[in-house]
Amino acid sequence: MKPILPEHLLDLAALLKERVGLHIRKDGHAALRIAVTARLDELPEIDDAASYLALLRSEPGGDEELRRLLPLVTVGKTSFFRDERQFRALEAILPGLVSRAKGGGRKLAIWSAGCATGEEPYSIAMTAAEAGAGPEDVEILATDLNPEAVVHAARGTYDPRRVREIPEPFLSRHFDRDGDRFHVRAGLRRLIAAIRPHNLVSSIFPRPADGGWDIIFCRNVIIYFDTPTTQGVLTQFHNALAPGGYLFLGYSESLFRLFEGFELTEVAGAFLYRRPETSGRLGAPAPLPAVPARPHLVPMPVQPPAVRHVTFAAPERAHTPVPLPPQAYPGTPAPAPPLAPQEYLDGAVALFADGRFGAARELLERQLEKGGEDLSVRLTLANLYGILRQPDRARESYVAALALEPLSAEAHLFYGIHLLSAGDAEEAALELSRALFLDPDLTLAHYYQGRCREAQRDVARARLSYRNALEAYRRRPAGKRQAFLGYYPDIPEDGSAFARAAEYALAAL
Ligand SMILES: C[S@@+](CC[C@H](N)C(=O)[O-])C[C@H]1O[C@@H](n2cnc3c(N)ncnc32)[C@H](O)[C@@H]1O
Incomplete structure (x- = not known):
């Protein structure tokens, strides 16, 4: 058995926080230990957790190993009656x-x-x-x-x-x-x-x-x-x-x-x-x-x-169970099911198209109140708060989206864009690098990373990011448009606008 000490788990939790924004509390360290044990079993050449941490920090192999570890780490992310x-x-x-x-x-x-x-x-x-x-x-x-x-x-x-x-x-x-x-x-x-x-x-x-x-x-x-x-x-x-x-x-x-x-x-x-x-x-x-x-x-x-x-008839029960708390687990499906999140989103998109952003916001807020958390609704709403110049609410909504799904590349990406527009280039760069870890093909994340680097007056890294944006755009599969979870009416979808903007930015630097 290769030793894994508590301090290794602390270091690993810090590394996961920094690289992918995954927040693992102390009570999640047992799950972290399970994940590392499984990876160490697969890696005979790695003797202990300290060498494993060194592997994760190494370039360029570290990213690849982190991607193998991630699904195992999130093993703790499950629950009874999830969804x-x-x-x-x-x-x-x-x-x-x-x-x-x-x-x-x-x-x-x-x-x-x-x-x-x-x-x-x-x-x-x-x-x-x-x-x-x-x-x-x-x-x-x-x-x-x-x-x-x-x-x-x-x-x-x-x-x-x-x-x-x-x-x-x-x-x-x-x-x-x-x-x-x-x-x-x-x-x-x-x-x-x-x-x-x-x-x-x-x-x-x-x-x-x-x-x-x-x-x-x-x-x-x-x-x-x-x-x-x-x-x-x-x-x-x-x-x-x-x-x-x-x-x-x-x-x-x-x-x-x-x-x-x-x-x-x-x-x-x-x-x-x-x-x-x-x-x-x-x-x-x-x-x-x-x-x-x-x-x-x-x-x-x-x-x-x-x-x-x-539509299904209410299931017939072989025995009569004790009545259930209505909120936690309604016994039978309601005759007319509530609108699904996608249908609320469609309604909100129709309102976006009419320029009725306030009404779209109300519709989505109502959906979250009634239907509970949903990542695409959360992200759309966060973006909408940004459009409506309500930066604090936008920020809260992105943070809620990330609490819901810490490994959502979209959530890190759009939160990063929001932070940059709010003038916080440092935090924005961190969020964008997390988005890029999760999906290195995100042309617009590379582009906005370039903007962050410019704001930080780091010309060399800005150039690199703009070049990466062009490269990501070139290697996209033919005809593929980048589609995101949620709706962002103010953001072009196919990446070409960002590739062009990256070219202009490079020429100007
Ligand atoms: C986030 S958990 C999801 C657990 C549960 N399905 C749920 O939704 O609550 C992801 C699980 O997928 C497992 N997993 C990851 N890659 C896998 C693979 N290639 N084959 C089988 N299971 C895998 C992980 O070990 C982990 O337990």
């Missing part, structure tokens, strides 16, 4: 899928891919159990790349802080309390067929005993993969799903312009991807790289794709 809307959608589709599977003489098969420390698969199991499904109806497979996380998931023991997302009736029905530890009960475990390591960046995907998966959860995992890797993984998911099966992705992971094999479906206010009933196997994906080369921005639609709105 409540998706669990309402799961509850709505379960009865139909269970009876379809039963009709075919098999169990409903669900795979939680990238299950981290188990909160996701146990939340799925609780949802199924509460809908009256037992181990004879449902089997759940949970997998993760990180073996330490898998051990934690298999143990099924959580501290009070982690279980506070579980509505009280579920907690007492499915967990045993032992002092300040909560253990998953055997009844719930029986729904989980296996918990084991699996790397999604591999050519072998697990399959249920009969047919394909009815549901795959792969949330907040592909966000760390580069485009070819993501497309390869999605092709495999498509082929591994039964026709009509559902893919649950993280709420900021849109497949628009990235993968066309699924239909986008709205169920109980959540967006799900579905393998069409009639679609056959897709061709072999492009060869997968050995490891994700670098993260990418998952583009969001400029014009959203067609969405099928699916």
Whole structure:
């Protein structure tokens, strides 16, 4: 076992804060230790945590290693019933899928891919159990790349802080309390067929005993993969799903312009991807790289794709559960689901187009109040506050966006642009360098970095940034426009305006 001392974890947390803006508190150090252990196991030539830190700080290999470490570090970033809307959608589709599977003489098969420390698969199991499904109806497979996380998931023991997302009736029905530890009960475990390591960046995907998966959860995992890797993984998911099966992705992971094999479906206010009933196997994906080369921005639609709105009857329950707190986990989907964040955004964009910025702001503020946090709404609103010359509110909104998703390249990018316009070139440069770590192809981040360097009177680095902007623009794939999460009506999308501006700036320096 290679030693990892507390001071190594402190240094690593500081490095992650500086390079990607990820804030890891003291209570997240256990997860950090798990992540470093997993990386050290993969690196026989690195003897201890101090040498590992030296590797992370080295040029040019450090960035590459940091990209491998990041998805493991964020292993701590999971929770029970994460994205409540998706669990309402799961509850709505379960009865139909269970009876379809039963009709075919098999169990409903669900795979939680990238299950981290188990909160996701146990939340799925609780949802199924509460809908009256037992181990004879449902089997759940949970997998993760990180073996330490898998051990934690298999143990099924959580501290009070982690279980506070579980509505009280579920907690007492499915967990045993032992002092300040909560253990998953055997009844719930029986729904989980296996918990084991699996790397999604591999050519072998697990399959249920009969047919394909009815549901795959792969949330907040592909966000760390580069485009070819993501497309390869999605092709495999498509082929591994039964026709009509559902893919649950993280709420900021849109497949628009990235993968066309699924239909986008709205169920109980959540967006799900579905393998069409009639679609056959897709061709072999492009060869997968050995490891994700670098993260990418998952583009969001400029014009959203067609969405099928699916209405489900309220699921019939096999037993009557104790009434649930309405806020935390409404028992049945409302007959008329609330507007999804995307629909509010579309409304706000229409108001932008009319120049009615104040009305757009009110609409988005209302959505955040009623519908809860959403990254694209947050970012659009932050930009809008900037346009409306409300810098303090803009700043608050960017900070809230980053608290929601510390690894969002857009959040760092637009916060950086905002800080620069507010005259804080130092902080702006830091945010822009984080955005560029997360996505080195962001032409406009390079361009604004050049502006920061000019403001800091650092001509050499300004030149370098403008050259990087031109280079990033040249190497963009043909016809590709940079699309961002959220709407920025004041910012051109295709990067050519920034490449031109970088050329002028270079000529003037
Ligand atoms: C941010 S957590 C998401 C956990 C959970 N799905 C959720 O949304 O709450 C990302 C997880 O993906 C796992 N992961 C990263 N790369 C992976 C890969 N190539 N194959 C399988 N799991 C991977 C990490 O170990 C981590 O546990």
